[in-house]
Amino acid sequence: MTNISIEAPEVVRGQPYPGAPDNWKRFFTFSTDHKVIGIQYIVTSFVFYLIGGLFAMIMRGELITPEADLVDRTVYNALFTMHGSVMLFFWTFPVLVGLGNYLVPLMIGARDMAFPRLNAVSFWMIPIAGILMMSSFLVPGGPSQSGWWAYPPVSLQNPTGNLINGQVLWILSVAISGVSSIMGAVNFVTTICRMRAPGMTWFKTPAFVWAVLAAQLIQLYGLPALTGGAVMLLLDLTIGTSFFNPEGGGNPILYQHFFWFYSHPAVYVMVLPAFGTFSEVLPVHARKPLFGYRVIAASSLIITVISSAVWVHHMFASATPSWMRMFFMVTTMLVAIPSGVKVFGWVATVWGGKIRFTTPMLFALGGISNWLFAGITGIFLGSAPIDLHVHNTYFVVGHFHYVLYGAIVMAIYAAIYHWFPKMTGRMYYEGLGKLHFVLTYIGTALIFLPMHPLGLMGMPRRVASYDPEFAYWNVVASIGGFLLGLSTLPFILNMVSSWIRGEKVGNNPWRAYGLEWLTSSPPTVENFEETPIVISGPYGYGRHQPLVEHAPNPGLTDFPESFTKQPSS
């Protein structure tokens, strides 16, 4: 068979609707194309990532000496509050939703999400909510200073007396973000359940899609609790109800239940798509099927179920009775089993493979090694007696950031590099990508590893100043923090320059095995000219069996010959 690359006609390339601009301007429109929305999510959230990262670097600058001498305590408190809030609500969640938005319809052979307009509304709520949160820097009392978890009664204290204050803006912003996520979850679940291509049974569905489904199910059951808690907190703050205010007979611990009922599973909302990314990237760059695919896929849903009953491990040191400490200790540790199954599956996938150290592969491998470490320290934290010592210390901060940055952000980078040729039709610069990886991996270790000994020594989190005994590890961590800040520069340079003038590649430069690689790069408006009919499972490396009944985009032939079943003559 002769490989002839036929470019898709320009007129249909990512065009959101007839008459819409077919250039960068379409990313500033109310597009209903899931691919445009996906990139809108990714780019918008990356801007917030830079803002949140800037806050973190100022904090590390403050913590490079024991004294509170760089910024005032109120500024520091606002910075860690906004850092956590921005990084979670406006970077990690949205960027993963963006990746899901871009990839899920392509991976399941759909032409768009189930509810395209709802999808666009979900996205546009994010910049609105983000700007609202940022605007709190301009109100008289400044931004919220009660931490990203906004525990009352601290979050109910209002030193300015103004109705419009940083805490109110914070709650409104989080509530809007929550509503956006709920709408997104409805869209994802419907799309995945109802719009898979003919022949794509559950066990022919890519692991990434399983992971997104599992994550979005958590959004559906968990987010209403957080949003409800936020509304009650807003009422306490503004009109003087006493749901959580002890002065009026309220119970601040109740808020913690509302908050953690969602906010612990929320970690899995973020980490599951990261797991899905590892499961997609490893087989391609190791040229092997995903080992134990069915178990890995099913373990995502098992995590969804178990994670609904672990939230109290954040409250072991709270006003939590013994029976509750013991029950949630066991359930928390049980999450290690499906998580461990995945790690073993990934190790077995690369074992005996034909590994290529491309940038996405490096980020995936780095992310898995970090996740392994984070998972083990997570078991430590699941043990109630150990938690009673390290709770609210830097040990937790180190563990948490190993999950969020070491594993999830690494996975996000892996995903962006891996699917960059699909999104743009061009290849990134490998040298810059590898430089980015090296800086990121070293920076991650330098900043987050020292937090573990700091926590064991007893340094509380959220402090603007500390005893001199903690100075050494803090200096190391700050150097790592600045290195992480530096690491984003080659990434930005790479993405911008590659998108503009990177080498044009075919539709499937990785010779990857998945429906998204069966269409042009970037994909046409409706993804597939003909609905693909799936006839085999994903990750068919080494099997030489066709994935679909016939080419869904006739004329596009620069993928492996065995990709489509040839019509019998």
Added chain:
Amino acid sequence: MTVYAVLVTFASLWMAKQAYSWFPPEAAAEAKLLDDLFSLFTGLGTFIYLGVIGPFIYSLIFHRAEKYDLSDGPDIEGNTWLEIIWTVTPLILVVTLSFVSYRTYEKMSIRGPMELVHLHMPQMVEPAYAEPFDSTPQQEIQEAVETSPIEEIDVVAKQWAWIFHYPNQDVTSTELHLPVDRRVRFKLHSEDVLHGFYVPAFRLSQYVVPHEDIDFELTPVKIGTYRLRDSMYSGTYFAANQTDVVVQSASDYQQWLADAAAQTPTPAFNPANYEYSQVFEPGSGNTKDKVAVRGWATIPPAPPPVVNYAPKHEPESPPV
């Protein structure tokens, strides 16, 4: 493979031993129990980490594709027995670790928020220190309970100060003094927001919840001065909400109580009040000169506590 397994075992044992050195001094019987548990977790964690990362790195080094090799690797989908083994093994492991953690927690007998127990579980309502013991820390807890009555101390946390009240002598202090080798029961109380009663040398923390009294027990076993920190973020001067914990011999402790009882209550030095007065009092600008970026308004700290005993000037470990 066997050689690697042996090396991993030795490395795990070494790490388990090293884990004891990562902590502050063991100043309470509970700290010893916790350190033993942490050491066990560290050993097993190291074993798991190295056991997984070793084969992972091995394949990354030795299973790389040749430069121009574009072929696929072997078509291996899975292995049922292998998958069963690596599901059942962690299951056994986490159930075991949960059980050991539960036993350790039971041995600590730290009580906690008993009034919030909603289920009728009598065996968990009372501390377990009356049960038979099988290790040194438990013996220390047991002896502390049996040899003398439990020392009771009321603890008040507020924005941003700690006040300790010794009800039997009606003594108040901003520095916590404790008798060595004697069981102590704290009654934790907050006047405003959530605080965290946390002494790293004791390895224990407990939230202090407004309008609730929470019982909390421990047994100091080592004479010395340690640090009590607020572990629960409590607002602007949270980082400065610290004080010293002095563990003394029984005689020194009684002497200190007697001396403190003889003193007239006076306002104690308070770091939060001091900083607040420097920043917000008109005409002063000391702190402003020290901090590069000034911030926003804060709620004023509570008035300095009036107590019998307080360090006369700045505390021995100066507030930072």
